[in-house]
Amino acid sequence: MNLRLTDITLTYPDGAGRLTALDRISLEVPAGTVVAAVGPSGSGKSSLLAVAATLITPDSGSVTVAGRETRGLGPGALAELRRSHVGVVFQQPNLLPSLTAAEQLQVMAHLAGRNPRRARSRALELLDSVGLARQADRRPHQLSGGQRQRVNIARALMNEPSVLLVDEPTSALDRERGAAVMDLLVSLTHERSTATVVVTHDRSHLRAVDRTVEVHDGRLTEHRPEHHPEHHQKEGLQEDPVAHRSQSAT
Numbered sequence: 001m002n003l004r005l006t007d008i009t010l011t012y013p014d015g016a017g018r019l020t021a022l023d024r025i026s027l028e029v030p031a032g033t034v035v036a037a038v039g040p041s042g043s044g045k046s047s048l049l050a051v052a053a054t055l056i057t058p059d060s061g062s063v064t065v066a067g068r069e070t071r072g073l074g075p076g077a078l079a080e081l082r083r084s085h086v087g088v089v090f091q092q093p094n095l096l097p098s099l100t101a102a103e104q105l106q107v108m109a110h111l112a113g114r115n116p117r118r119a120r121s122r123a124l125e126l127l128d129s130v131g132l133a134r135q136a137d138r139r140p141h142q143l144s145g146g147q148r149q150r151v152n153i154a155r156a157l158m159n160e161p162s163v164l165l166v167d168e169p170t171s172a173l174d175r176e177r178g179a180a181v182m183d184l185l186v187s188l189t190h191e192r193s194t195a196t197v198v199v200t201h202d203r204s205h206l207r208a209v210d211r212t213v214e215v216h217d218g219r220l221t222e223h224r225p226e227h228h229p230e231h232h233q234k235e236g237l238q239e240d241p242v243a244h245r246s247q248s249a250t
């Protein structure tokens with residue numbers, strides 16, 4: 001299991017009391033699997049991603065990344081775990097304006113102390129795998145929004161993470177480009193055996209993902225789209241939607 005969240009509760013200060021952002025949630029993401037976490041604004045999706053990325057320590061519960069229990073690790077050990085095992089794709093690509101697409105990726109290898117010559121060839125290989133072989137030497141302003149998001153995804157994969165965490169990857173894209181980016185995430189996940197969590201409020205691109213969980217008021221429930229009956233058969237789930245809602249999301 002590449003990513004395992006067990007019984008996570010996260011609260012934030014809220015006036016005199018505390019606001020419960022995540023309420024005893026559990027989620028397991030095996031290698032080579034994309035889980036989409038869908039829910040309305042304020043439901044806890046970003047908090048879920050931040051806990052999985054080990055950027056926020058929950059009040060209680062356990063986060064295991066690439067088989068490593070993170071509870072009790074200090075800031076240095078957590079940063080090292082993130083560098084070597086976690087790739088994060090943020091909503092806005094945040095590419096450096098003066099660097100070419102290939103250089104955006106090479107920087108990641110540099111930060112991780114990796115061999116620069118190997119980094120160049122790996123960057124080119126990854127850009128090829130996201131359909132940008134011919135754009136490797138372009139700077140961000142010479143790329144379209146969808147192309148920038150592909151560079152962003154390739155960059156997150158540069159250090160061969162076992163866990164890939166993706167925040168609203170389609171929100172800045174039109175429908176067609178959004179669908180293409182989601183399909184790309186699914187195929188990269190299957191090829192590279194990452195455990196991928198994609199957080200989104202947009203339900204229109206979920207066809208290709210392996211599993212969808214709903215986030216509501218900090219709780220997770222299982223969701224199976226009605227038009228995806230093969231999933232019910234494949235994993236022996238019941239057809240009754242009420243039964244789906246009451247299933248554990250692990």
Ligand SMILES: Nc1ncnc2c1ncn2[C@@H]1O[C@H](COP(=O)(O)OP(=O)(O)OP(=O)(O)O)[C@@H](O)[C@H]1O
Nearest residue numbers: 012013019021040041042043044045046047048201
């Ligand atoms: N740093 C914080 N301090 C206090 N409350 C917070 C903080 N961050 C988030 N919250 C609250 O926690 C709850 C969950 O927020 P979160 O950002 O995880 O939701 P979300 O589903 O990602 O929302 P969106 O889709 O709008 O980004 C919300 O009620 C939010 O107001």
